[in-house]
Amino acid sequence: MSALTIAVPSKGRLQEQTLAFFADCGLAISQDGGKRGYVARMAGQADVEVRLLSAGDITAALRDGDVHVGVTGEDLLRELGTAFERIVMVKPLGFGRADLVVAAPAAWLDVTTMADLDEVSAAMRARTGKRLRVATKYLKQTHAFLDGRGVDDYRIVESLGATEGAPAAGVADVIVDITTTGQTLAANHLKTLTDGLILRSQAQLAASRAASWTPAARATFAAILDQIEAREQGRSLKLVRAAIGGASPDALNALVARMGGRLASESEPGLIAFYCPAERAPEASAAAAALGAGPVGVFGSDYVFERVGTLSARFAEAIGSH
Amino acid sequence: MxxxxxxxxxxxxxxxxxxxxxxxxxxxxxxxxxxxxxxxxxxxxxxxxxxxxxxxxxxxxxxxxxxxxxxxxxxxxxxxxxxxxxxxxxxxxxxxxxxxxxxxxxxxxxxxxxxxxxxxxxxxxxxxxxxxxxxRMRLGDVAVFEAIVDACALPESWARRVKRAFARPGGLATVLREAAAPPAPEESILGEALAALPDDRAEAVVEELLADARIVLVGGRTVADIASRLREKGRAMHAPRADAAALDLIAEATAIEAAPDDAFAQLRAVAARPAAKNTAALIAAVEGASARWDAVKRDSAPDATFSAGFGRGLAYYDGFVFELExxxxxxxxxxxxxxxxxxxxxxxxxxxxxxxxxxxxxxxxxxxxxxxxxxxxxx
Known part of the structure; x- marks a missing residue:
């Protein structure tokens, strides 16, 4: 039996980006046999079972503790309401970005802010006795957001798909939905309210507090997190190696500190080597040369592992010792 | 039981x-x-x-x-x-x-x-x-609260918002803060222009703007609703802002919380302040609450507090409210x-x-x- 179960999206752009992310981290996911199709393995992690599920199912599986870890949208996770407490968002992945917004008919030239929407909804209710209809599938976040903005004369019309078409279909007045470019909204004659941003969502690597975190599951996930972090560090850091030559070691050490770098080596005589943020590496190298060091080489790293990984430490703290 | x-x-x-x-x-x-x-x-x-x-x-x-x-x-x-x-x-x-x-x-x-x-x-x-x-008895009266707001003769849209904010926890403080803030430089230029036109012309302008921008009207409002509110916004640009003294009075009066007779005395003092303009309804509401309390305490006065800001969780009530704790x-x-x-x-x-x-x-x-x-x- 596998120690750790990870759920990844089974279709679409989110799946492509998730698989690319893990592959880039040296944790390539490959499907078993093909017959079952929905179970896969992770490279170098014999103890891991990967399940392919829809983003919605991943969210539910995290809520119920059926999987330890999953990749899904923050918008879906936050829609868990009080059960969101069972989720640890371990790492934002930088893809699957979308904004959860309040959008009103573009023709409502008098409505640009939430305060306008509040006034209009109150006027509608006073005049017709009916509340403003808000189409959404994000019931909880909509309610929390509108409540926080003082809008209360509204009704939610639960939408199961194509929310943006609800006003044109005559079943809603405004909507709450995710948007990336706003084009779909515009095509449906809707516009975002200036202060109607509910959430800037992106894909999250999330863990479930409800799953059974055996020592083996913790250790396996910690190793994966360390590798993810090491890969990220590898991309953002360069290794600068310089022969000290005529430079003063003190001046070089001061330079490393100034550039936000860290010494990589303590032992090689006559050499200094340090990790430095990639974008500052040329500047740091030129400065070292100017101090009399040289030759100075700048090297890329695939991975830079730390003695204690920040991500895995933070995760261990968040998941506690239950 | x-x-x-x-x-x-x-x-x-x-x-x-x-x-x-x-x-x-x-x-x-x-x-x-x-x-x-x-x-x-x-x-x-x-x-x-x-x-x-x-x-x-x-x-x-x-x-x-x-x-x-x-x-x-x-x-x-x-x-x-x-x-x-x-x-x-x-x-x-x-x-x-x-x-x-x-x-x-x-x-x-x-x-x-x-x-x-x-x-x-x-x-x-x-x-x-x-x-x-x-x-322990907690008393309130939504009618007293509404009369306080009405007494202050706020611009109508603010009076509406202040009243609606009443039932929400913290809502009143937020709305009063917004009412006191300087007017936002809103895109009411259109509203200002429309305010100068007769009703039907204003609607025609909005129709034309939407048609030119190829925007189809969706949702449950009419062009007349939109034009009318744009005009209201335009007029509001030149309307007097909510008077600071009136807003202070609302904040102060709704914060009154004391033994009922004390609270009524404080409310009467509020009604006598210059910032309170239309006080007839307020005085009537306070005297009504006071007479009710006189009847309740006739036999033996309970340990009671009257709060002018006490509304109920379920937003049903629009007059007197009480809770026994x-x-x-x-x-x-x-x-x-x-x-x-x-x-x-x-x-x-x-x-x-x-x-x-x-x-x-x-x-x-x-x-x-x-x-x-x-x-x-x-x-």
Whole structure:
């Protein structure tokens, strides 16, 4: 039996980006046999079972503790309401970005802010006795957001798909939905309210507090997190190696500190080597040369592992010792 | 429990001669329209088509009003008494999600109902006292609050917002802060231009703008609605802002919380301030609350506080409200309460297809108590 179960999206752009992310981290996911199709393995992690599920199912599986870890949208996770407490968002992945917004008919030239929407909804209710209809599938976040903005004369019309078409279909007045470019909204004659941003969502690597975190599951996930972090560090850091030559070691050490770098080596005589943020590496190298060091080489790293990984430490703290 | 229930049934029966047993399952729409989406978090909603969805009744007041509306005879005042379970979702698992309520609702022409308010309060109070429980009483009056706002002669849109903010925790402070802020440089240039035109011309301009931008009108408002509100915004650019002294007065008056006679004295002092302009209604409301309190304390004054900002969790009440608390059971442990809710009667009447002409001229008030809590407090 596998120690750790990870759920990844089974279709679409989110799946492509998730698989690319893990592959880039040296944790390539490959499907078993093909017959079952929905179970896969992770490279170098014999103890891991990967399940392919829809983003919605991943969210539910995290809520119920059926999987330890999953990749899904923050918008879906936050829609868990009080059960969101069972989720640890371990790492934002930088893809699957979308904004959860309040959008009103573009023709409502008098409505640009939430305060306008509040006034209009109150006027509608006073005049017709009916509340403003808000189409959404994000019931909880909509309610929390509108409540926080003082809008209360509204009704939610639960939408199961194509929310943006609800006003044109005559079943809603405004909507709450995710948007990336706003084009779909515009095509449906809707516009975002200036202060109607509910959430800037992106894909999250999330863990479930409800799953059974055996020592083996913790250790396996910690190793994966360390590798993810090491890969990220590898991309953002360069290794600068310089022969000290005529430079003063003190001046070089001061330079490393100034550039936000860290010494990589303590032992090689006559050499200094340090990790430095990639974008500052040329500047740091030129400065070292100017101090009399040289030759100075700048090297890329695939991975830079730390003695204690920040991500895995933070995760261990968040998941506690239950 | 039995004893507490018996006393409460006697109190309810004294106010109302007819006992009702409304359905436990009530239309979800009733509550969604009356109290808004908050109810989803507070009531057990049962699946069904949106229009046919049901909920377990979270209170007895709205179901009692529905029962009242089934009557044919509205020639004279009447009361309905009830004794049944209500159901509320609780995030705090220590709180009961199902409990018994005993109460009475009194329906009468508006001219008569004010005289019954003290009776209702006294009935609930006396039921506690016969069991040796001396509850703490919290009093409020939504009509006093509204009269405070009206007295300040705020620009109309602000007066509306301040009133609506009342029921929300922290809402009032937020709205008062916004009202005091300098006007936002809004895109009311269009509104300003439209304000100078006759109605039909303004609408024609909006029509043309939308057509040029190839924007189709969706949602439940008309071009006339949009044009009219644009014009309102345009006019508001030149209208006087909410007067700072008036806003201070609202903040101060709604923060009044004291022993009732003290509170009424403070409210009278507020009405005498120069920032209070239309004070006739405010004075009438304060004197009404004061007379009610005089009646309640006639035999023996309970330990009571009147708060001008005290509204109720369920946004039904639009007149006097009271709550009886048992401090020995914990902070804000409620034994029950009640109040006046003419607006609820009118809204339910109109949602049931109108046809009920009296609703506009009738009022309603009542109380609902929790026998289990009362029995616990009596122990």
């Amino acid at each position: 039995t004893d507490a229930a018996t006393r409460l049934r006697e109190a309810a029966g004294a106010l109302a001669s007819v006992w009702i047993e409304p359905p436990v399952l009530q239309p979800a729409n009733l509550y969604l329209e009356l109290t808004g989406e908050d109810i989803r978090a507070r009531a057990y909603m049962l699946a069904g088509d949106d229009d046919a969805a049901l909920c377990l009744r979270p209170d007895m007041t709205a179901p009692a009003v529905r029962e009242a509306l089934k009557r044919n005879d509205w020639s004279a005042a009447f009361g309905l008494a009830y004794d049944g379970l209500v159901f509320r979702r609780q995030t705090d698992s220590a709180k009961e999600s199902e409990f018994r309520q005993i109460g009475a609702e009194v329906f009468a022409p508006v001219a008569e109902i004010a005289a019954r308010e003290a009776d209702i309060t006294i009935a609930a109070l006396d039921a506690c006292r016969t069991l040796g429980v001396e509850p 048992a401090p020995q059971l914990g902070v804000r442990a409620s034994l029950g309460g009640g109040g006046r809710y003419d607006g609820l009667l009118q809204r339910i009447a109109s949602s049931q297809g109108g046809g009920f002409a009296q609703a506009a001229s009738w009022g309603a008030a009542g109380f609902a108590m929790r026998p289990a809590r009362l029995a616990e407090a009596a122990r």
